[in-house]
Amino acid sequence: MTAATPTAPALPTDWRDFFALTKPRVMTLVIFTGLCGLLAAPVPVNPVLGFTAILCIAVGAGGSAALNMWWEADLDAQMKRTASRPLPAGRMPRESARDFGLVLSFFSVLMMAVGVGYLAAAILAFSIFYYAVIYTIWLKPRTPQNIVIGGGAGAFPPMIGWVAATGDVTLMPILLFAIIFFWTPPHFWALALFVEIDYAKAGIPMMPVVAGRHSTRRQILVYSVLLLPLSMLPFWIPGGAGVVYGAAALILSTIFLLLALRVAVFRQGVGEADMGPEKRLFRFSVFYLFALFAALVADRWIMG
Numbered sequence: 001m002t003a004a005t006p007t008a009p010a011l012p013t014d015w016r017d018f019f020a021l022t023k024p025r026v027m028t029l030v031i032f033t034g035l036c037g038l039l040a041a042p043v044p045v046n047p048v049l050g051f052t053a054i055l056c057i058a059v060g061a062g063g064s065a066a067l068n069m070w071w072e073a074d075l076d077a078q079m080k081r082t083a084s085r086p087l088p089a090g091r092m093p094r095e096s097a098r099d100f101g102l103v104l105s106f107f108s109v110l111m112m113a114v115g116v117g118y119l120a121a122a123i124l125a126f127s128i129f130y131y132a133v134i135y136t137i138w139l140k141p142r143t144p145q146n147i148v149i150g151g152g153a154g155a156f157p158p159m160i161g162w163v164a165a166t167g168d169v170t171l172m173p174i175l176l177f178a179i180i181f182f183w184t185p186p187h188f189w190a191l192a193l194f195v196e197i198d199y200a201k202a203g204i205p206m207m208p209v210v211a212g213r214h215s216t217r218r219q220i221l222v223y224s225v226l227l228l229p230l231s232m233l234p235f236w237i238p239g240g241a242g243v244v245y246g247a248a249a250l251i252l253s254t255i256f257l258l259l260a261l262r263v264a265v266f267r268q269g270v271g272e273a274d275m276g277p278e279k280r281l282f283r284f285s286v287f288y289l290f291a292l293f294a295a296l297v298a299d300r301w302i303m304g
């Protein structure tokens, strides 16, 4: 962040700009995994409590995204992918994004504490801090391991959903956390491979910029290999998920691994100019997590 960025908006702000600050497209999956954590928990959930918990996850995640955009306005201005966001495009004063993010974050935690429970509120508060401060301010500009460690922030929502329902952290929510944690590096590095030039321009030490494409592809493969047995663990542990989830996890994780193999190993005939395999892996990563968590809930409903 520098003080040089103008704070006066060049264009009037409207509600769509505030909505954009919450990174709504990315947050759909955050909210969905939170909802699935809640619905997969082995207890009946009071609908009002469940609705409050998901609303708090959505508001808290949106608040932390607004704080991320406030802090990164100068960086976002340098990248084509992010240059049209409300702050770099000059549609909003910087302070508005900061205040909006702080208000959303504060009220989401307060509402979670009052309406759902202290443990869920504490984990939500930690997730917001993790994304807005540990990842955005500390890790992202400093190390190519930024998203490996920082990915923890996005892995909390299913745990928050589960804790909101049960009041307790057991092995299952820890496994759901671990699945997203190991999913994040292939998800993000696949994208970073085809938008690498932007990150280099902005001076962000993303893995392809620092370690090169070859090493990034190998690391994508390592996480994708680990993801397969990890995603099967909820099926293998006693009292975990049933065969509907187990079959879905096996199929989805195998496809994920094959797409990662294509990115990492079988690139004969695919030039560096053609990032088709990386784009396919990125798109599938999003579908993968939606489908895996949907299967977890379907399994709970079908298998009981």
Ligand code: HEM
Pocket (backbone or CB within 6 Å): 023, 025, 026, 027, 028, 029, 030, 033, 081, 135, 146, 147, 150, 151, 153, 154, 155, 180, 184, 187, 188, 191, 286, 289
């Ligand atoms: C530190 C970890 C992560 C990083 C750095 C990251 C980064 C990104 C980036 C840069 C995009 C491109 C879209 C955009 O410009 O907004 C994206 C897309 C997406 N991410 Fe991630 N992501 C991370 C973790 C997650 C997590 C944990 C989730 C959900 C559980 C998630 C869900 C999504 C979805 C759904 C999209 C597609 C959005 C669309 O359709 O445009 N990401 N991610």
Ligand SMILES: CC(C)=CCC/C(C)=C/CC/C(C)=C/COP(=O)(O)OP(=O)(O)O
Pocket (backbone or CB within 6 Å): 023, 026, 030, 057, 060, 061, 064, 065, 068, 072, 082, 124, 127, 128, 131, 140, 153, 154, 155, 156, 157
């Ligand atoms: C409940 C709660 C607080 C959840 C947090 C959810 C969370 C951490 C999601 C991470 C996903 C995300 C928006 C990454 C963007 O990375 P980036 O900010 O580096 O991407 P950019 O380059 O597009 O700004």
